[in-house]
Amino acid sequence: MKQAVQIGLLLGIVGLAYLVYNSIQSKVQFEEDAFARRKVVVQNLKDIRTVETAYKSVKGYYTNSFDTLLHFIATDSFMVIMAVGDLDDSVAVANGLVSRDTSYSYVVDSILRNYPLDSLSLIPFGDNEKFVLESGQIEKGKVKVKVFMAFANFGAIYNGLNTKNENIDFEEGLQVGSMTETSTSGNWE
Numbered sequence: 775m776k777q778a779v780q781i782g783l784l785l786g787i788v789g790l791a792y793l794v795y796n797s798i799q800s801k802v803q804f805e806e807d808a809f810a811r812r813k814v815v816v817q818n819l820k821d822i823r824t825v826e827t828a829y830k831s832v833k834g835y836y837t838n839s840f841d842t843l844l845h846f847i848a849t850d851s852f853m854v855i856m857a858v859g860d861l862d863d864s865v866a867v868a869n870g871l872v873s874r875d876t877s878y879s880y881v882v883d884s885i886l887r888n889y890p891l892d893s894l895s896l897i898p899f900g901d902n903e904k905f906v907l908e909s910g911q912i913e914k915g916k917v918k919v920k921v922f923m924a925f926a927n928f929g930a931i932y933n934g935l936n937t938k939n940e941n942i943d944f945e946e947g948l949q950v951g952s953m954t955e956t957s958t959s960g961n962w963e
Contacts, residue, residue, distance in 0.1 A: 807935055812948065814898045815926050816962050819950040822894065822905065822924045823958055824885055826951070828852060836909035836922035840895035847891060851878040900930030908953055919956045925949040 825843050826836050832852045837843060856875045863871075895904045909922040929944035950960040 801939070804935060804937070804940060808932060811899055811931050811935075812962070815931050815948050816960065818894075818898060818905070819924055819926070819948060819960055821889065822907070823950045823960075825881075825894070826909075826922050826924075827958065828881055828885055830920060830922075835911075835920045838907050838909040838922070840904070840907060844891055844894065847881050847885075851880045852884070853877075854879045854884075897926040897930040899933050900926070901933050903930040903933075910953060912954065912956070914956050921951060921953055921956060922958075923949055923951040923953045 822843075825847060829843060829846050830836050832846070832850060837846075854877050856877070858871075858873045858875075895907070897903045897905055903926075906925040907922070908925075909920070911918050912921055913919070925947055926949070927945055927947035928942055929947075931947060932942065932944075948960065948962055951958050
């Protein structure tokens with residue numbers, strides 16, 4: 775009887791040790807997977823910012839439509855100014871050593887080369903969920919400023935991961951730009 779109790783206690787200790795190890799290991803695994811996913815989503819948000827910035831340089835405003843952005847990438851061009859010399863150097867200007875040349879470059883050839891454009895709007899790992907894309911205008915110091923924001927919630931980013939024991943608000947997420955501030959920075963920066 776005494777030996778049976780000892781064996782039972784030993785099995786209980788081994789079982790508890792396994793549960794503690796498994797709990798720690800699953801937390802570590804979640805952190806590694808979450809970091810890798812956030813890294814991919816951040817790169818996509820940076821790509822969206824790049825396209826939105828190019829779009830604004832041509833059109834004068836941001837767009838809230840991925841279809842418009844994709845059409846812009848595929849068909850539009852923007853001005854490229856090549857400057858040789860320094861306009862602030864009066865001697866160089868006087869001697870004709872400063873020149874400027876304007877040309878146009880297709881957007882598709884300039885940014886996001888070899889990028890799968892049809893996936894620009896899709897949140898990676900998000901089961902075909904799309905980034906939220908907004909644009910508009912705000913007033914800062916009596917000046918009207920064009921703004922945009924792209925957002926992916928953690929529910930889509932962590933889709934398929936075991937988040938049962940994690941303290942995550944799935945409505946929060948990663949974003950670039952802001953609809954209330956004049957910033958094109960991301961909330962990860």
